[in-house]
Amino acid sequence: MNYKQAGVDISRAEDALARIRDRVRATKRPEVIGDIGAFGGLFRLTGSDTVLVATTDGVGTKLELARLLDRHEGVGTDLVHHCVNDALAMGAEPLFFLDYFSTSRLDPEIFARVVGAMADACRAQGCALLGGETAEMPGMYAPGSYDLAGFLVGGVARDRIFDPVAVREGDVLIGLPSAGLHTNGYSLARAIVDRVAAREEREARAMLEAPRPELRGGSLGDALLATHRCYLDDVRLLRTAAAVRSIAHLTGGGWEGNLPRALPAGLGAVVKRESWIVPPVFRLLVDWGGVPDTEAFATWNMGIGLVVVVAAGDERPALRALPDAIRIGTVEPARPDGSRVRWA
Amino acid sequence: MNYKQAGVDISRAEDALARIRDRVRATKRPEVIGDIGAFGGLFRLTGSDTVLVATTDGVGTKLELARLLDRHEGVGTDLVHHCVNDALAMGAEPLFFLDYFSTSRLDPEIFARVVGAMADACRAQGCALLGGETAEMPGMYAPGSYDLAGFLVGGVARDRIFDPVAVREGDVLIGLPSAGLHTNGYSLARAIVDRVAAREEREARAMLEAPRPELRGGSLGDALLATHRCYLDDVRLLRTAAAVRSIAHLTGGGWEGNLPRALPAGLGAVVKRESWIVPPVFRLLVDWGGVPDTEAFATWNMGIGLVVVVAAGDERPALRALPDAIRIGTVEPARPDGSRVRWA
Numbered sequence: 257m258n259y260k261q262a263g264v265d266i267s268r269a270e271d272a273l274a275r276i277r278d279r280v281r282a283t284k285r286p287e288v289i290g291d292i293g294a295f296g297g298l299f300r301l302t303g304s305d306t307v308l309v310a311t312t313d314g315v316g317t318k319l320e321l322a323r324l325l326d327r328h329e330g331v332g333t334d335l336v337h338h339c340v341n342d343a344l345a346m347g348a349e350p351l352f353f354l355d356y357f358s359t360s361r362l363d364p365e366i367f368a369r370v371v372g373a374m375a376d377a378c379r380a381q382g383c384a385l386l387g388g389e390t391a392e393m394p395g396m397y398a399p400g401s402y403d404l405a406g407f408l409v410g411g412v413a414r415d416r417i418f419d420p421v422a423v424r425e426g427d428v429l430i431g432l433p434s435a436g437l438h439t440n441g442y443s444l445a446r447a448i449v450d451r452v453a454a455r456e457e458r459e460a461r462a463m464l465e466a467p468r469p470e471l472r473g474g475s476l477g478d479a480l481l482a483t484h485r486c487y488l489d490d491v492r493l494l495r496t497a498a499a500v501r502s503i504a505h506l507t508g509g510g511w512e513g514n515l516p517r518a519l520p521a522g523l524g525a526v527v528k529r530e531s532w533i534v535p536p537v538f539r540l541l542v543d544w545g546g547v548p549d550t551e552a553f554a555t556w557n558m559g560i561g562l563v564v565v566v567a568a569g570d571e572r573p574a575l576r577a578l579p580d581a582i583r584i585g586t587v588e589p590a591r592p593d594g595s596r597v598r599w600a
Numbered sequence: 601m602n603y604k605q606a607g608v609d610i611s612r613a614e615d616a617l618a619r620i621r622d623r624v625r626a627t628k629r630p631e632v633i634g635d636i637g638a639f640g641g642l643f644r645l646t647g648s649d650t651v652l653v654a655t656t657d658g659v660g661t662k663l664e665l666a667r668l669l670d671r672h673e674g675v676g677t678d679l680v681h682h683c684v685n686d687a688l689a690m691g692a693e694p695l696f697f698l699d700y701f702s703t704s705r706l707d708p709e710i711f712a713r714v715v716g717a718m719a720d721a722c723r724a725q726g727c728a729l730l731g732g733e734t735a736e737m738p739g740m741y742a743p744g745s746y747d748l749a750g751f752l753v754g755g756v757a758r759d760r761i762f763d764p765v766a767v768r769e770g771d772v773l774i775g776l777p778s779a780g781l782h783t784n785g786y787s788l789a790r791a792i793v794d795r796v797a798a799r800e801e802r803e804a805r806a807m808l809e810a811p812r813p814e815l816r817g818g819s820l821g822d823a824l825l826a827t828h829r830c831y832l833d834d835v836r837l838l839r840t841a842a843a844v845r846s847i848a849h850l851t852g853g854g855w856e857g858n859l860p861r862a863l864p865a866g867l868g869a870v871v872k873r874e875s876w877i878v879p880p881v882f883r884l885l886v887d888w889g890g891v892p893d894t895e896a897f898a899t900w901n902m903g904i905g906l907v908v909v910v911a912a913g914d915e916r917p918a919l920r921a922l923p924d925a926i927r928i929g930t931v932e933p934a935r936p937d938g939s940r941v942r943w944a
Contacts, residue, residue, distance in 0.1 A: 263738030268706045272734060275712035279719040283729040287695070297730030299696050301755065304648035312698040312751060314735045351631070352643050354656045356700065356749035362612045368619035375623040385627040386641030389749065390616060391658045394607030394787050396747065401740060405700035405733065407656060407751035411645065443738050 257545040259555045262447035295345035309348035309410040313338045317442040323400055325477050332374030334439050337486040339408035340381050344491050345503040347418040348410030350383035358391040359402035420520045422501045428571040431584035434561030436482035440508045441555040448545035470536050479537035487562045490578055497577035498570035506557040516596035524596040527585035535559045601889040603899045606791035639689035653692035653754040657682045661786040669821050676718030678783050681830040683752035684725050688835050689847040691762040692754030694727035702735040703746035764864045766845045772915040775928035778905030780826035784852045785899040792889035814880050823881035831906045834922055841921035842914035850901040860940035868940040871929035879903045
């Protein structure tokens with residue numbers, strides 16, 4: 257089974273973006289730094305040394321899983337952490353956050369659980385929840401469904417922005433473990449669960465709630481709803497110990513879709529797959545869905561949520577600063593076929 | 601017919617917000633100025649004289665109308681203008697914009713029409729389209745439906761922020777005409793059209809596309825899809841001629857929901873309803889739907905999209921600066937019953 261069969265076709269999104277790229281570029285103002293495709297947009301405020309980093313994200317169909325299991329708190333936190341990490345990938349500290357909550361018929365109790373958790377996550381990360389929009393759109397969503405978008409602005413001193421052009425051949429890739437799927441690849445995960453449930457003539461909900469020995473007695477629902485890990489404190493610590501050259505946040509598009517965003521043109525990454533243990537939730541999904549490895553690594557983070565690039569000489573201090581960090585590979589010239597991630 | 605019968609209950613949104621208000625307040629950082637409820641959130645960047653104004657909006661079920669009539673361009677522009685006006689209501693100039701586009705199955709052509717128009721609108725208003733998120737969520741939306749959220753950050757010098765506390769009794773309300781419903785009250789408008797279509801045994805689409813003498817030969821579809829007017833140039837001009845004290849952008853919640861946001865506690869507005877001609881599209885909807893006046897003015901802008909408060913002495917220069925501006929009322933003490941808009 258693959259992501260496309262589950263209804264998500266990344267090439268459609270690429271096609272869509274290609275059609276408007278020039279019109280988006282035409283909106284560029286002199287304060288805008290860099291081009292489309294980074295983890296956050298950069299805007300240098302006139303008369304200030306601070307560069308603003310803006311990013312927007314959703315939670316995808318993890319929302320549907322939260323609804324099915326009546327566990328809504330996590331998705332609010334997920335959204336904040338996703339945005340914080342994206343801004344972090346540019347070197348920024350979070351400043352403020354806004355949310356968009358949209359549904360057919362507003363249920364104040366569900367809303368309060370989702371957005372309340374979002375507020376708590378903002379507070380925990382020192383980020384102001386500066387505004388939001390609550391939209392009630394009869395007929396747009398299935399009963400009980402809602403959509404969620406987050407928008408975060410962070411700030412970074414100009415000379416502290418991470419820029420992939422600083423990356424050199426021989427640099428080291430440091431991986432930080434993920435807590436699970438984070439907020440990507442849920443349509444495939446859900447399609448796999450639904451198919452197995454249908455085959456076994458069970459309810460998807462029962463499948464998700466059953467304790468499983470492969471998951472150390474936890475349920476698949478627990479594993480899938482694990483909160484998107486926030487790497488803010490890790491990266492802060494790391495920067496006191498080593499010079500971070502660039503960061504990739506492994507989200508939609510998995511490894512091939514995100515790791516190259518932290519590398520300059522002409523360079524690629526060689527990643528040693530045995531350097532970390534793929535967590536059981538991914539192995540279970542791969543197994544149940546018969547998902548090819550290439551597909552799994554292009555859809556899910558497979559156990560590493562953030563990749564930090566440092567100079568070879570900074571590897572040791574980096575690993576010492578972060579107890580659960582792992583050396584996962586190095587930077588090498590890109591291959592002639594254009595692929596930028598080589599597995600070793 | 602009323603908004604609640606059409607499936608939108610503003611009291612549910614108020615209830616929802618009340619439940620999380622304290623948790624949102626707890627996220628406040630020292631840079632945040634003011635409290636919840638303004639048209640934009642204010643964030644003063646350390647070391648800069650510029651205050652950032654952040655706002656988020658959606659287009660509501662105007663999206664469904666655009667889909668029904670296969671006219672997608674306008675909603676992208678609507679979203680940008682809505683956000684620009686909200687930031688403007690705080691005194692800010694637009695800096696950058698991000699969008700969130702979410703659907704079950706991405707149609708690159710529709711996406712390009714919507715987001716392309718959004719990019720063009722950003723360019724026209726001098727605003728950078730700094731980023732966006734495109735979400736494909738199988739099963740979340742009805743086929744062909746999509747949702748749209750916009751996030752805008754504007755900037756304003758601290759001493760140029762509009763602040764309702766500057767408003768005095770006797771100040772004058774200047775109204776600027778709207779282009780139609782802008783982006784609010786579409787669920788009620790659509791419910792009215794559907795009901796009349798059902799009664800007359802016609803397709804809603806045919807009803808929307810028929811030329812109508814009441815609309816000077818235009819169709820109801822044209823009138824309903826008219827682009828949200830952007831007031832950026834008007835307010836710029838106005839500020840060169842007069843001192844603007846505060847601004848209300850008449851969006852969701854209509855008059856009673858928005859005009860008080862531009863007034864300090866203890867003051868209300870007296871508005872002379874005959875000072876402008878309610879455009880035919882509103883009269884037609886009120887007529888078809890049997891919508892009580894109170895309901896109409898609490899749902900739609902009824903022909904005035906922006907209300908600017910100026911000192912009495914600034915009325916003349918303000919009206920001279922903007923040829924289509926109208927004096928619509930004055931500021932008076934709030935009434936004992938708590939209502940803040942009195943019709944005269």
